[in-house]
Ligand SMILES: Cc1ncc(C[n+]2csc(CCOP(=O)(O)OP(=O)(O)O)c2C)c(N)n1
């Protein structure tokens with residue numbers, strides 16, 4: 001049943017209605033769900049991988065988040081966006097991303113707006129080497145108005161999200177996703193606009209460079225070169241539902257894994273507790 005109306009009024013009315021009804025959310029009703037989430041966090045901990053001789057994208061994001069936990073973050077679109085969502089722990093109202101709308105080029109202009117609105121706070125844009133190039137002319141706006149946005153390019157030399165799909169679902173036939181042959185020198189690009197540019201390639205220089213970037217009075221563009229072929233999980237296979245995401249370690253031997261059931265209609269695997277099959281919608 002559609003509800004058409006001003007979202008603010010509709011949601012307020014819904015909440016008031018919910019508070020009066022027997023189904024009103026209460027701690028006993030959410031207890032099971034919260035416990036389940038807590039267990040998932042134990043079963044599938046987020047760990048930033050490290051590799052010899054090369055930075056992982058995840059460890060770069062972890063280090064930025066460690067040094068600037070209160071910052072307001074924006075992102076562009078792709079793997080760096082998902083890793084930022086996973087590894088930054090920066091709290092509510094500090095996260096601006098186009099999310100599933102997937103707007104490459106969104107990150108730096110969004111950061112500019114955030115910085116103008118929050119002039120006393122640190123604003124950091126985490127971007128990708130391809131996304132950044134969609135709106136790089138905005139460096140001119142940063143320079144012209146002296147807007148102190150810090151932009152970090154997680155530079156894997158690919159449209160990483162596209163490369164991952166071409167690897168996984170198109171038999172490694174890479175098409176138009178390799179950015180390396182035409183990669184600009186981002187430091188020189190920043191300098192061309194009169195902005196501080198920085199290049200980071202090693203673990204040894206990472207923490208110091210981030211501290212220098214955060215301390216700099218003025219906009220900074222930092223190019224961090226990372227492992228080229230890191231994949232980002234979980235991911236949803238084309239045509240499948242979110243409940244069938246891949247890339248998580250196998251469910252541990254637990255009540256959950258033993259209780260996996262198959263949908264009588266389409267045969268899809270289902271988690272215990274599902275009321276409807278995520279694949280075909282059949283009531284279970
Ligand atoms: C304007 C626009 N064009 C195309 C896409 C499709 N798309 C999603 S992610 C991506 C690649 C992003 O590459 P990069 O910014 O380097 O991020 P990475 O995945 O490497 O972290 C593309 C082309 C999009 N989301 N937005």
Ligand SMILES: [Mg+2]
Nearest residue numbers: 128129158160
């Ligand atoms: Mg990239």
